[in-house]
Amino acid sequence: MIQVRNLRKSYGGHTVLQVPQLDLGNGIYWFKGANGSGKTTFFRTLAGMLPFEGDIRLAEWDIRRDATHYRLHINYGEAEPDYPEFLTANDLIRFVGKAKRASDAQIAHLIETLGIEPFLYQTTGTYSSGMLKKTSLALAFLGDPKVIILDEPLITIDDATVQKVYELVRDLYARGVTFLLSSHQDFLFESLPITALYQVKNQTITVV
Amino acid sequence: MLHIFNVLRKTLVVEYYRLNVGFLFLIAMFAFGILRPEDHIALAAYIFANPLLLSLMFGLWALYHLKITYFVRQRLLWDSHEFLYFLRLLPPFQRMLAWLYVQWMLWLPVMMYAGFVGKYAWSFGQQKAVIATALYLFLMPFLGIWAYEHRLVRPNPDTRIKAWSQYLNRRFAKPYWSFFLLYLFKQNPVLLLLTKVFTCGVVVAVCKLYPTDTYDERLLSLGALTVGMGHSFMLLHLYEFEHLQLLTLRNFPFTLWQRFGQYSALFGLLLLPEVIFFVRYFPQGVHWMYGLGWLALTMALLWMVFGRFQQKHYLMDTLLRHGFYAFIAVFFAVMFKTPVLILAGTVLGLGVYWFWRFYYTAEYIVHEDALRLRPE
Numbered sequence: 055m056i057q058v059r060n061l062r063k064s065y066g067g068h069t070v071l072q073v074p075q076l077d078l079g080n081g082i083y084w085f086k087g088a089n090g091s092g093k094t095t096f097f098r099t100l101a102g103m104l105p106f107e108g109d110i111r112l113a114e115w116d117i118r119r120d121a122t123h124y125r126l127h128i129n130y131g132e133a134e135p136d137y138p139e140f141l142t143a144n145d146l147i148r149f150v151g152k153a154k155r156a157s158d159a160q161i162a163h164l165i166e167t168l169g170i171e172p173f174l175y176q177t178t179g180t181y182s183s184g185m186l187k188k189t190s191l192a193l194a195f196l197g198d199p200k201v202i203i204l205d206e207p208l209i210t211i212d213d214a215t216v217q218k219v220y221e222l223v224r225d226l227y228a229r230g231v232t233f234l235l236s237s238h239q240d241f242l243f244e245s246l247p248i249t250a251l252y253q254v255k256n257q258t259i260t261v262v
Numbered sequence: 263m264l265h266i267f268n269v270l271r272k273t274l275v276v277e278y279y280r281l282n283v284g285f286l287f288l289i290a291m292f293a294f295g296i297l298r299p300e301d302h303i304a305l306a307a308y309i310f311a312n313p314l315l316l317s318l319m320f321g322l323w324a325l326y327h328l329k330i331t332y333f334v335r336q337r338l339l340w341d342s343h344e345f346l347y348f349l350r351l352l353p354p355f356q357r358m359l360a361w362l363y364v365q366w367m368l369w370l371p372v373m374m375y376a377g378f379v380g381k382y383a384w385s386f387g388q389q390k391a392v393i394a395t396a397l398y399l400f401l402m403p404f405l406g407i408w409a410y411e412h413r414l415v416r417p418n419p420d421t422r423i424k425a426w427s428q429y430l431n432r433r434f435a436k437p438y439w440s441f442f443l444l445y446l447f448k449q450n451p452v453l454l455l456l457t458k459v460f461t462c463g464v465v466v467a468v469c470k471l472y473p474t475d476t477y478d479e480r481l482l483s484l485g486a487l488t489v490g491m492g493h494s495f496m497l498l499h500l501y502e503f504e505h506l507q508l509l510t511l512r513n514f515p516f517t518l519w520q521r522f523g524q525y526s527a528l529f530g531l532l533l534l535p536e537v538i539f540f541v542r543y544f545p546q547g548v549h550w551m552y553g554l555g556w557l558a559l560t561m562a563l564l565w566m567v568f569g570r571f572q573q574k575h576y577l578m579d580t581l582l583r584h585g586f587y588a589f590i591a592v593f594f595a596v597m598f599k600t601p602v603l604i605l606a607g608t609v610l611g612l613g614v615y616w617f618w619r620f621y622y623t624a625e626y627i628v629h630e631d632a633l634r635l636r637p638e
Contacts (some may be wrong), residue, residue, distance in 0.1 A: 066627070103512040105623035121622065126515035138441060138507045140448045148435035153514040175431040193510070 055232050061108035073259050081249025085236040091254045093236045097203045101130035131194030133205035135186045139179025143189045154197030164192045167218050183210040203234045266360050275367045284581050306379035310388040323372050330368040331406045332452040338413045361410050365403035461489045465536050469543035483596045486556050490563020494585045501571040505626030529564045555602035562610035569616030572624040
């Protein structure tokens, strides 16, 4: 599903992440690592949001040569989402939904499942961190992706929403979607059928 | 009291000048690079003798005053600057002195320039106008003090959403092209106002100046150049806005052609006021084909600046220095009578090449600290 070869991500000449080879088939993958270990950098790189050296492929699509198809099939949910404060969740969901080719039914389902309706038309500048997180989760599930990356998906949301996220992940996984999840805590994803656990540490990624 | 001045100097005054060194550099280059000191003196004599022109000058300075006041008020909203609310605990007189110190330090460039031209105006016998100017310069900072006091006693501005805004939010989802325009209106109104006053003023000025002498179309092209490069700050804000608050755009399955179309539409909207003024004051005797070329050149310059940001990330303080070199290069191309359509095509080609080549490799570096290795 995802092939990473000779990935090197650096800032100003300093290498922050180096992954010589990583192959991920269909599954649910858990990436653990301390704060600042490079999980977010790795995820953003996979999502096509950051430049890097090396090669990344998703199924038959190369991140550079097939930039549009690649991005249509990989979604990313931010760990600490930050949106323009004058936009509403509705603005963001409609915008991303259109780009990711989501149906109205899917949009309505996600809004209901994640409990976004009460603040759907409020501007994000008035949101709590939990409301922002729910919005970012909804955006990450939009469309028909083959891979969904969720960076610290359970922080700041209430227990009821945590259960909903588990259900969404299980449901989509059963339909063939691969998940890459991250957390710096040990207990969060125990109720999910984790395929493999990876440790992000010392500027690289190793299987545990 | 010295400790208070010291903190205000470090947090507001030094920061303002650090962030605006490029802006002030450009103003200085325009003011003293194009006009010689004796031209300034002649201009001063003319302006101080004419109440209308003097009030126009006051208007320009008022815009600068708005810029500095807005800067400080915005800083007071930053979490990192919350400690400045302790100023409320100072006796009113000391607080006023503290704000006056800030305001005068930020107002210094205007006072220095006014002092320079005022000295000559006085010697030309324009004492009344000079006294009026001195009073204006002295009193203006008190408006700033009032604005800071207002913020100090209202640390968290009311963010209730107006009924009509709620209705619109429910009725319509905002389209992508409106995101940056809303950002400008809501989060950077001073930048928007200053840019548009300046660029629309340039358009009107060159169009009105054109028939008064033996100018050729190069004068209008120089206007287009000033308008295009005058949007550099705004485009840097666009670049930053999308990298910091809409980074997810890069994860969207848009082709580069689609992105090119989206940005072109946005640039067209940004330039709408200038286009309206250009059409309204279009000088007689200029061929309409040249008018199209003028529009193309203006748009192409926006693309060139934006494309350059994709290739190389600029911090605010280095932007205008580099922008000035680009300005000079295009300035010479215009002065050597390069046909406007060829110039527009070349500039657009360069911008689009940079955009195509570097869009996915562009990265926003917030601060030098971001380049350091983080501990495990």
